Amino acid sequence: MSRLRVLAFGLLIAAAVLKGVAGLLLGLTVVLATELLILRLQLTDGQPGNTNLRWPWRRKKIRVPFPSYERIAGDLSWAHYSVRDFDHGLRRRLLRALEVRLSDGSGIDLAKQPDRARALLGEHAWSVLRPGEPARDDRGEPGYELRALDDVVRAIESLPSTTSAEKEHP
Structure with a gap:
C-alpha cells in the first residue's frame, strides 16, 4: 500500500512540474483515486472480489458460551429504561420463575389462586x-431501578421451594 502511495505522489509531482496547473489537477485526481482504492481494499480485507465490507468501527460479534445468560443480562439492563422494556423482557422471566416456585414449593397455581x-x-x-x-x-x-428488581427477586427466592418443603415434611 505504501508503494502505491509513493508512486501516486511521485506522479503528482512529475505532472505538476511538466504540465503546471493542469498537471497538478491531474496528479491530485490520481492521488485521490489511489486513496479511495486503498480505503476500499482495507474495508474488504484486501480481497478485491469481496463485496462484504469490513467496517473498522463496527463491533465484532463475539460468540458467547452462554447465550441465554447474555439474553437475561440484556433484559436486566433494559428493564430500567421503560415499563415496556421491563414487561416484554425481564417481567416474563420473573413471572415464569414465580409460577415454578409457587407450584413446586407450595402447590399454588398462580393463574387459579x-x-x-x-x-x-x-x-x-x-x-x-x-x-x-x-x-x-x-x-x-x-x-x-435495580434495587426494586432485586427486592422482587428476593421475594421470589424467599418462597418455599421443593427442597425446603421436603426437609420440613420428611
Missing part, C-alpha cells in the same frame, strides 16, 4: 410483576 400467591409474594413484588395483567407498551414511563 392469585390471592394466595399475592399473600406469599408480598405487595411490593406483586405490584411490580402484576401477574395476570397484559404487558404494557408505554416507552414513556420509566422502568424499575
Whole structure:
C-alpha cells in the first residue's frame, strides 16, 4: 500500500512540474483515486472480489458460551429504561420463575389462586410483576431501578421451594 502511495505522489509531482496547473489537477485526481482504492481494499480485507465490507468501527460479534445468560443480562439492563422494556423482557422471566416456585414449593397455581400467591409474594413484588395483567407498551414511563428488581427477586427466592418443603415434611 505504501508503494502505491509513493508512486501516486511521485506522479503528482512529475505532472505538476511538466504540465503546471493542469498537471497538478491531474496528479491530485490520481492521488485521490489511489486513496479511495486503498480505503476500499482495507474495508474488504484486501480481497478485491469481496463485496462484504469490513467496517473498522463496527463491533465484532463475539460468540458467547452462554447465550441465554447474555439474553437475561440484556433484559436486566433494559428493564430500567421503560415499563415496556421491563414487561416484554425481564417481567416474563420473573413471572415464569414465580409460577415454578409457587407450584413446586407450595402447590399454588398462580393463574387459579392469585390471592394466595399475592399473600406469599408480598405487595411490593406483586405490584411490580402484576401477574395476570397484559404487558404494557408505554416507552414513556420509566422502568424499575435495580434495587426494586432485586427486592422482587428476593421475594421470589424467599418462597418455599421443593427442597425446603421436603426437609420440613420428611
